[in-house]
Amino acid sequence: xxxxxxxxxxxxxxxxxxxxxxxxxxxxxxxxxTVLLVEPGASRADIEALRQDLGLDRSLVVQxxxxxxxxxxxDFGRSFYYRTPVLELYLSRLPNSLLLxxxxxxxxxxxxxxxxxxxxxxxxxxxxxxxxxxxxxxxSMPSFWVGLLLILFFSVYLGWLPSSGSGTVWxxxxxxxxxxxxxxxxxxxxxxxxxxxxxxxxxxxxxRLKGLPEALVISKHAFKNALIxxxxxxxxxxxxxxxxxxxxxTVFAWPGIGRLIYEGISFRDFPVVxxxxxxxxxxxxxxxxxxxxxxxxxxxxxxxxx
Amino acid sequence: xxxxxxxxxxxxxxxxxTARGTRVVKAVDEVSLSxxxxxxxxxxxxxxxxxxxxxxxxxxxxPTAARIVGGGLRFAGEDLLAKSPSEMRHIRGKRIxxxxxxxxxxxxxxxxxxxxxxxxxxxxxxxxxxxARDRARSLLKAVKIPAPEQRLREYPHQMSGGMRQRxxxxxxxxxxxxxxxxDEPTTSLDVTIQAQYLKLLRxxxxxxxxxxxxxxxxxxIVARMCDSVAVMYAGRVIEAGPVRTIFNAPVHPYTxxxxxxxxRLGGGPSRLxxxxxxxxxxxxxxxxxxxxxRCPRAxxxxxxxxxxxxxxxxxxxxxxxxxxx
Numbered sequence: 001x002x003x004x005x006x007x008x009x010x011x012x013x014x015x016x017x018x019x020x021x022x023x024x025x026x027x028x029x030x031x032x033x034t035v036l037l038v039e040p041g042a043s044r045a046d047i048e049a050l051r052q053d054l055g056l057d058r059s060l061v062v063q064x065x066x067x068x069x070x071x072x073x074x075d076f077g078r079s080f081y082y083r084t085p086v087l088e089l090y091l092s093r094l095p096n097s098l099l100l101x102x103x104x105x106x107x108x109x110x111x112x113x114x115x116x117x118x119x120x121x122x123x124x125x126x127x128x129x130x131x132x133x134x135x136x137x138x139x140s141m142p143s144f145w146v147g148l149l150l151i152l153f154f155s156v157y158l159g160w161l162p163s164s165g166s167g168t169v170w171x172x173x174x175x176x177x178x179x180x181x182x183x184x185x186x187x188x189x190x191x192x193x194x195x196x197x198x199x200x201x202x203x204x205x206x207x208r209l210k211g212l213p214e215a216l217v218i219s220k221h222a223f224k225n226a227l228i229x230x231x232x233x234x235x236x237x238x239x240x241x242x243x244x245x246x247x248x249x250t251v252f253a254w255p256g257i258g259r260l261i262y263e264g265i266s267f268r269d270f271p272v273v274x275x276x277x278x279x280x281x282x283x284x285x286x287x288x289x290x291x292x293x294x295x296x297x298x299x300x301x302x303x304x305x306x
Numbered sequence: 307x308x309x310x311x312x313x314x315x316x317x318x319x320x321x322x323x324t325a326r327g328t329r330v331v332k333a334v335d336e337v338s339l340s341x342x343x344x345x346x347x348x349x350x351x352x353x354x355x356x357x358x359x360x361x362x363x364x365x366x367x368x369p370t371a372a373r374i375v376g377g378g379l380r381f382a383g384e385d386l387l388a389k390s391p392s393e394m395r396h397i398r399g400k401r402i403x404x405x406x407x408x409x410x411x412x413x414x415x416x417x418x419x420x421x422x423x424x425x426x427x428x429x430x431x432x433x434x435x436x437x438a439r440d441r442a443r444s445l446l447k448a449v450k451i452p453a454p455e456q457r458l459r460e461y462p463h464q465m466s467g468g469m470r471q472r473x474x475x476x477x478x479x480x481x482x483x484x485x486x487x488x489d490e491p492t493t494s495l496d497v498t499i500q501a502q503y504l505k506l507l508r509x510x511x512x513x514x515x516x517x518x519x520x521x522x523x524x525x526x527i528v529a530r531m532c533d534s535v536a537v538m539y540a541g542r543v544i545e546a547g548p549v550r551t552i553f554n555a556p557v558h559p560y561t562x563x564x565x566x567x568x569x570r571l572g573g574g575p576s577r578l579x580x581x582x583x584x585x586x587x588x589x590x591x592x593x594x595x596x597x598x599x600r601c602p603r604a605x606x607x608x609x610x611x612x613x614x615x616x617x618x619x620x621x622x623x624x625x626x627x628x629x630x631x
Binding site (some may be wrong): 136199200202203205206207208210211212213220221224226298299300301 | 413
């Protein structure tokens with residue numbers, strides 16, 4: 001188990017190094033940020049002074065090495081635009097993003113897993129058909145549209161929920177629903193297909209041959225096995241939620257990381273983009289590492305693999 | 307041992323109906339069998355001849371598309387077809403147990419062997435965790451698993467195929483059933499492990515006075531293990547009787563061909579004999595006798611009318627016009 005964790009850690013570090021190099025190079029393809037930062041009519045000397053000030057006059061190699069060294073020390077640089085440390089900006093937005101993602105995830109699992117199980121147990125029945133329609137709607141309705149419909153109904157028509165901003169539980173509900181909607185459908189579909197596969201397995205047949213009550217066959221022998229792929233998907237989706245929340249965050253004016261990235265890209269704010277992408281990337285890496293380890297805890301076959 | 311059969315099938319029929327209800331597959335067609343305590347019945351036949359469906363019909367654990375459409379099924383004087391699902395559940399695994407074909411797939415990978423062996427005991431006898439575990443240990447000992455205490459804590463993937471199949475055997479024996487159905491339990495094991503497993507089954511049978519139904523396509527095993535044998539073809543039992551009679555004086559051309567196709571040692575170089583043609587599609591059986599297109603001795607009558615059951619000798623029956631003469 002120890003060896004397993006160490007090896008996975010090694011892969012994680014390698015992934016992050018590659019990610020930092022990629023984002024460092026790609027963000028520089030977007031153009032020269034100084035053009036957007038100086039006042040119109042600034043002299044060539046002023047621009048050059050700003051470039052030096054921001055450290056953009058150095059060679060790429062020197063810049064990259066400096067960037068990595070700083071990151072290792074925990075310094076992600078200062079925003080070109082806000083002139084404050086990027087980490088501060090990031091950390092001030094992070095709780096909002098995590099709150100939104102967690103609420104959306106809870107919603108998607110609470111809807112997705114039970115409905116997936118029911119659809120599989122009553123395959124081709126009424127519940128299954130209803131589930132299929134739900135999955136189709138979930139996967140084909142874009143989240144911004146769901147968001148707008150929600151605002152229209154709950155804010156404009158009923159006047160129950162605030163249409164934008166953050167601060168109370170009521171503010172989270174609609175963005176979480178709009179963001180979780182798509183994932184609920186994805187989780188339902190995977191739970192259903194995974195349950196169906198497991199329900200057809202020989203060990204479920206043997207469990208029935210033992211005379212176990214059907215509820216125990218499903219909850220113990222089938223569900224635990226079917227949960228494995230769903231767990232992986234949910235882990236990856238949680239991170240994906242932080243990343244795809246850009247749209248939902250814009251619709252509901254939710255002050256999360258999605259909006260920070262959007263701003264960073266439009267202002268060519270290199271440190272902001274580099275730092276947020278690297279942080280989000282680390283989140284992906286850490287979560288998949290956690291999923292791997294959780295996997296090993298649930299499934300003994302992985303634990304003992306060399 | 308009394309004379310009353312423990313398990314009795316009377317013209318039991320199980321059909322599969324396709325989704326639109328247009329095609330009916332007669333997987334088990336009017337099968338009559340009987341089995342006494344302590345007896346071993348071999349059920350032989352090619353793949354797709356309905357052996358497994360027959361076993362699952364007895365357990366009343368058929369796939370949703372299959373249904374028992376007629377006939378009788380009695381166990382220890384009780385009518386199994388009249389039992390409710392929950393009554394059947396109390397019989398399954400407790401009084402009638404079954405061993406599945408694939409030992410690699412029939413254990414749940416996520417639970418320890420101890421948990422899985424103790425499960426039927428805990429469910430059927432409502433014993434506590436501790437005594438169920440003690441029982442599991444003695445069951446592993448009974449199926450000759452070395453270091454049972456340690457094995458109880460291990461997971462299925464840590465064991466070999468032969469050992470896993472022993473564990474499946476231990477699970478089947480957990481509540482001391484009266485009937486054990488073994489569906490090709492040795493097909494995926496290598497020959498030496500096979501022999502050990504068969505010996506184990508025979509020992510268990512002798513100790514507990516089990517009635518054993520042994521499903522196989524291996525006639526050699528039937529000859530060694532069974533008291534009587536039923537030969538299945540296209541969902542029907544085409545010949546049944548005591549092992550000695552069936553092997554020495556088979557009546558049905560299909561049984562004769564099966565026995566001729568057993569390779570023999572010491573007979574000098576000779577070609578393996580095979581039965582010409584393919585087993586029929588159960589959804590569109592030929593007219594008359596279903597073996598007739600492959601039968602070397604088919605009569606005109608065979609093409610028109612399916613033969614009924616003929617008693618050749620006491621305890622020996624066949625479905626063949628040749629036997630009826």
